[in-house]
Amino acid sequence: MSPDIPGEGDLWRSSWEAAVDGAVAVVDCREEIPCNPCEEACPTGAIRVGPDICAAPRFDPQACNGCGRCVALCPGMAVFLLDRREKSGFARVTVPYEMGERPVEGEEVQVVDGEGKALTGGKILKIRALGGGAPTLLVTVRVPESVALKVRGVRYRLMERDGFREVDKLPSLADYPLCRCEDVPLERVRDILRTGLKSLPSLRRASRVGLGYCQGMFCQSSLRQELAEATGREGEEIGSFRVRPPVRPVKLGFLGGGNA
Amino acid sequence: MNLHEESRPLVVVGAGPAGLCAAMEAAGAGLPPLVLDEGSQGGGQLVKQIHRFFGSREHGAGKRGFEIAVELVSGCLEGGAEIRLGHRVLGFFRDGRLLVDGGEGVFLLRPGATILATGAVERSFPFPGWTLPGVMGAGAAQTLVNLHGVLPGKRALMVGAGNVGLIVAYQLLQAGMEVAGVIEVSRRVGGYLVHAERLRREGVPLFLRHRVVAAEGGKEVESVLVEDMETGALKRFLVDTLCLAVGMAPQAELAAMRGCRLVHVPELGGFLPWHDREMRTDHPGVYVAGDLAGVEEASVAMDEGRLAGLAAARDAGVLDPGKAAARMREIGARLELLRGGPFGEPRRRAKERLCSLPGSARGREDGDRVRRKGRLKKR
Ligand SMILES: Cc1cc2nc3c(=O)[nH]c(=O)nc-3n(C[C@H](O)[C@H](O)[C@H](O)COP(=O)(O)OP(=O)(O)OC[C@H]3O[C@@H](n4cnc5c(N)ncnc54)[C@H](O)[C@@H]3O)c2cc1C
Ligand code: SF4
Ligand code: SF4
DSSP: OOTTOOSSTTTTHHHHHHGGGSOEEEEOOOSOOSBOHHHHHOSSSOEEOOSSTTSOOEEOGGGOOOOOHHHHHOTTOOEEEEEOTTOSSEEEEEEEEOOSSOOOTTOEEEEEOTTSOEEEEEEEEEEEEESSSSOEEEEEEEEEHHHHTTOOEEESSOOOSSOEEEESSOOOOOOOEEETTTTEEHHHHHHHHHTTOOOHHHHHHHHOTTOSTTTTTTTHHHHHHHHHHHHSOOGGGTOOOOOOSOSSOOOHHHHTTOOO | OOOOEEEEEEEEEOOSHHHHHHHHHHHHTTOOOEEEOSSSSSSGGGGGOOSBOOBOGGGTTTSBHHHHHHHHHHHHHHHTOEEEOSOEEEEEOTTSOEEEEOSSOEEEEEEEEEEEOOOEEEOOOOOTTTTSTTEEEHHHHHIIIIISOOOSOSEEEEEOOSHHHHHHHHHHHHHTOEEEEEEESSSSOOSOHHHHHHHHTTTOOEEETEEEEEEEOSSSOOEEEEEETTTOOEEEEOOSEEEEOOOEEEOOHHHHHHTOOEEEEGGGTEEEEOOOTTOBOSSTTEEEOGGGGSSOOHHHHHHHHHHHHHHHHHHTTSSOHHHHHHHHHHHHHHHHHHTOHHHHHHHHHHHHHHHHSOOSHHHHHHHHHHHHHHHHHHO
């Protein structure tokens, strides 16, 4: 292992080494997910997923010409370009960019790592729009080589870190509706359950949960959950609401055939 | 009640990726369908997806969701299918007729065959303050920002680190909102790592083993109280929007009304219509596809739609069984691959279990008896 690969050790060694001759891809995609646009995008066959679409992509830097098509088309935004040909202690890194704020060539931006922490400031050398349909911007920044492999993005906005306050004591919480259409409080449902009611239809009738406007679209799963907890049964044993037309709210006169 | 009635050889309910692919395949096989959707655009979930999609070329991967939607709609129309938007299907009666609200009035459809591709609905769960304005499904927030160009608020907290939660949180950032974090009850991120990392590099923290305690505020959400489930520590996030991405459930009402057998499969989103490998339900002439047949992904929905379209055309006698079988094998092999890997495997097994259950009326009776017996024993 060569000690001069900063940061991520051996993971991107071959990309790091090939990058002295010009831009090559750095592929940061290690999970088995059903995806292969990188392979489809690549004109040289440098990225391959193979017939098993869930395989993680394999990358051959020798075959890569640095065109950046994979960077633009990867839905996970998990491919970057690294270019070390300057050999001045600085590298050029290209990242995909899809945020609202428009980057400008020549501008200094904040360059961030995978956790969103600022690594350094970097000058935007080049911006390209690539990819069919609505394109993705490829932003190339110049950064010190020592951080180059850690770069995962450029950012304009600074998010407030730790955007929460610790709270010592749980405030008293009032009862709340389980069913919003018929405004049935959770405690009322639990009271009914304590009477020993065990079937979903009778619980529905007794509590009115699910008999409102939404026909149970929002509350059915909550009611089934309460019933599951009270009876220890679940899934198919509990069953689901009986469905009657209409499945969407509609005025009765309208249904009668009369047109509004 | 004297309603206008129309007959059609094939009706597809739902113009999402599943319904559109079913329609295209059936039309190509010589059975041009009528496709109904209550939305104002064809494409289902795809129309609000601005991110590039996973999958392979056959599924439009690498393109943005709304671009795939446009392609599927034009493919359908060129193939000879008729698409009627703004049409809500209100009922599916046991005699096989559909009750449709066409906007101008209600009418009946008598289909030779019906493919249901009604997709899934977002789940919700109750907690103190869940009815305050500002609490919404992640899909609703996505519709607001991507379709209507309206921000639901300034600063949001996302509940659920599955793919939907991660993707929508990213899209809220793209639209100009702040995202204070993503909280998740489980120990692991449920969605793909690449989606989680995309979000983290924007400085959005993920809080695993955290749960919502309450949404707080007078007239609308002003803050959200969250508990660290490991330590019991409480955190209060100052946000005006709380998005819930806690799963989807198949929208099986129409199938249930028709009398199709429903089976409970937790890995696929809950209750869904039983079906075989060719997407046939236990009712002849009724097919299902897409998220309705198990919540998975658009790529799977497309291929299941294709299977349903082929099966309907073959069963109607317009497609040669040999040709149908060959094409189905090709699609089936692709589905098998899509359901590989650690994410697909549990769904593949659940589908297999579902398809191997008896689906016929006889099988159903037997199943009932077994279940009843089981319950007796338990008592
Ligand atoms: C945020 C998000 C991101 C996603 N990203 C990806 C991704 O990157 N890759 C991927 O493969 N998948 C992705 N998916 C999943 C994908 O969108 C769904 O799996 C897919 O859309 C399911 O297709 P469908 O046709 O079954 O249902 P839908 O797309 O939901 O379509 C169902 C249609 O039926 C209509 N309908 C329902 N009931 C009625 C009725 N009674 N009358 C008339 N019309 C009706 C609806 O209007 C809708 O248009 C994502 C989903 C979400 C929510
Ligand atoms: S940069 Fe171009 S040549 Fe290199 S892997 Fe990507 S698509 Fe292939
Ligand atoms: S396109 Fe991106 S996310 Fe998909 S396999 Fe290739 S590198 Fe991974």
